[in-house]
Amino acid sequence: MLVSDCGTSRNNNLGVVAILGMGGVGKTTLAQLVYNDEKVEHHFDLKAWVYVSEDFDVVRVTKSLIESVVRNTSSSASKVWESNNLDILRVQLKKISREKRFLFVLDDLWNDNYNDWDELVSPLIDGKPGSMVIITTHQRKVAEVARTFPIHKLKLLSNEDCWSLLSKHALGSDEFHNSTNTTLEEIGRKIARKYGGLPIAAKTIGGLLRSKVDITEWTSILNSNVWNLSNDNILPALHLSYQYLPSHLKRCFAYCSIFPKDFPLDKKTLVLLWMAEGFLDCSQEGKMAEEVGDDCFAELLSRSLIQQSNHVGRGKKFFMHDLVNDLATIVSGKSCYRLECGNVSKNVLHLSYTQEVYDIFMKFKSFNNFKCL
Known part of the structure; x- marks a missing residue:
């Protein structure tokens, strides 16, 4: 066309x-x-x-x-x-x-x-x-x-295409050559039928399963109660991906809700922000804070909770899918907020706003009462 x-x-x-x-x-x-x-x-x-x-x-x-x-x-x-x-x-x-x-x-x-x-x-x-x-x-x-x-x-993916996409993200291949992988395939195909034909769900669940190549783990995900959630805005598959994150990654992910939808994420800047907020625990890693932050970023990227942009206009930037951004907003509760979204809780910890050409001081006046910011 x-x-x-x-x-x-x-x-x-x-x-x-x-x-x-x-x-x-x-x-x-x-x-x-x-x-x-x-x-x-x-x-x-x-x-x-x-x-x-x-x-x-x-x-x-x-x-x-x-x-x-x-x-x-x-x-x-x-x-x-x-x-x-x-x-x-x-x-x-x-x-x-x-x-x-x-x-x-x-x-x-x-x-x-x-x-x-x-x-x-x-x-x-x-x-x-x-x-x-x-x-x-x-x-x-x-x-x-x-x-x-x-x-x-665009139509939803077929069950076969869902499984193909899921397996490539989970295992790097949709081919199976031994009995263990054959069992994983049976479980994986059942999981693939649960997320309704959406590629974003296949990618995030695939990223989750990639670190859990074990029959017991896959069965646990298949039988999770999260699949029964009826939130129209957030897919159960995305909820699962968040639920299985380690606690330190949950903090880093939820913090990303301060960024507007489709905001280009700069890896270095985001890692520095995580460091400044004290989200990165380096005591047991034997690594510098920047290295721990890079590992956290890579883990979120591997689970498709952060994605790399693939069109020329963005350059080498990263972003969050709109549905993933919605998930981050929900799980962050009242701790993170964007000023343009409306009324802000006085208990907010992290707040951002979109800079305008002619900003006025009055829109920040209410911050005087924010004791936790």
Whole structure:
């Protein structure tokens, strides 16, 4: 769809491909695969990636698109995206996309208001024919409002594919050659049928089982009561992955809830934060604190609770899947909080906020009463 020349659209030269599916089914992963594809890379003059989320704001998304384009092209243009004037931003977005064939990705779009959508994309209609926007969303109405091509709906994995993905993360292979592994396969296939065909669940459970290649351990996970949880927001598979973490890793993981969704995690910075908070116990390890922190990070990475980004726009950064971020927020309770999420408990220990161009002192006034921060 992206590289074809025959794609007509309602918005002049602009085509919109909507990837639809439930959380954790792989919408962003698919978008990353095509975004990084060599044929796609050579087909477009400009590429940019923006994470949208529930908090849809035309000014913020427009600013993010401009910033992403300027950084990807190493442009020396002034930082016009720091403006909050939508008219100025729209003029700049139109200027940098005019006469160019571009590919923009709007990841995790929730807003189904057509006027908002039209306001966002109207500066893009003067691009070269073949210019494309990919959106990922879990709501059909959003996809129907935005798309110009047929909606690309991602289905859940089959039981066989679930097992294949689980076994590769757990054992590095889906081939079994002895009686012990044959028994593990029988148990593993039963586990694979429990997590509903979601790749994110297969990866996290696979990461959990990787450190427990033992029939008793696998049976314990299969028979866990966690599978009976009925939380619509958090998958039982993710709960299990957290439940089986050592206590020091639970602290490190829960602390990550202070980062907004899709926030690029820098390994070194995160390890330094864990050190500063006293989460890393070096007394029995015989290692420096940084080494212990690196081990903790590697363990969370191996369990897919942290993932490495695989699209060009992120560089060598790491991130947490939205569902994993939700899990971290729940397990951290009232100890960690993000200011933009609303009312903050006075007992909060760790708090973060998203810096704005013109921050006002008044929004921090209530911190005077926080005795545990």
